[in-house]
Amino acid sequence: MHLHRYEKIWLMLGAGGLALFIVLLCVNAFAMGMAPPSNMEMIDPEKVMETPPFDKPGLKQVGDKEYDAYMTAFAFGFSPTKMEVPAGSTINFHVTSPDVVHGFQIPETNINFMVLPGHISSATHTFDKPGEYLILCNEYCGAGHQVMATTIIVK
Amino acid sequence: METQIDKLEQNKKSKEKKTQPEKEELKGTFAAVLIVGGIILVGWLGVFGLFLERA
The missing domain is CATH 1.20.5 (Single alpha-helices involved in coiled-coils or other helix-helix interfaces)
Structure with a gap:
């Protein structure tokens, strides 16, 4: 040729x-x-509210300025509703859903992943600048999708 | 007397002459391909820069 x-x-x-x-x-x-934020961790979506650590969602300090955030994304909100960390903290997010597919995005950062029922999605970010960071659902999940948001306060 | 096979062969030859790849002018195509490649590269670098800035 x-x-x-x-x-x-x-x-x-x-x-x-x-x-x-x-x-x-x-x-x-x-x-x-x-790696993609959807790692291989699985959970029974019908028992999220009884399965530790998702039965008590919140921040756990795991090191000097390092936290594990266990969160649930549900119709229509996130739990916990308020989180506070000092500036320079690294947060490892672990998020799951007890109902439908949700989104998890923190604008101005690289955190943006899907939250699938039955899976635990994980991502890490270091918050250097103090301020209020918005967490929002960017995957249409139902009639109250537009109110599904929460904040992280970095002091 | 010309047979039909001869006619067919003549047709074939004239068609071959029309599409000689060596004689095609590809300068414009080459420039267009490089421009599209450049746009893709600049776009990729821009998105990668945004990713690094937000990390």
Whole structure:
């Protein structure tokens, strides 16, 4: 098959770009440990309210300025409703749903994942700047979807 | 006398002459491909910058 010289160049650029992105993806996944927020943790969605630690949602200090936040996203709100941490804190979010699919997004950060019933979604963020951070549901979940939000106060 | 096979062969030859890939001018196409590639690259870098800034 005959190929024009220019065709060869742009095919090489395209294939090279594809190879570069695959390499970057592998570096991100294996060297930097970046994983999707839906890890392999499972939970019975009908028993979320009785299963620890989701029976008492809240913050647990696990280290110097490091917290585990066990949260539930339900129609139509988040639990706990209020959280406070000092500036510079790292929070590991662990979120599950007892009913339908919800969203979990904190604008201005990279936290943005789906909350699926039966799964525990996890993500980590370090809050360096003091202020009030909004947590909102960005996955349409029913008639009260628009009021589904809560805040984290960073002092 | 020309047979039908001869006619068919003549047709074939004239068609081949019309689509000679070497003679196609691809400079404009090449520029367009590079522009599209550039837009994709700039877009990717922008999104990656946003990701790093928010981390």
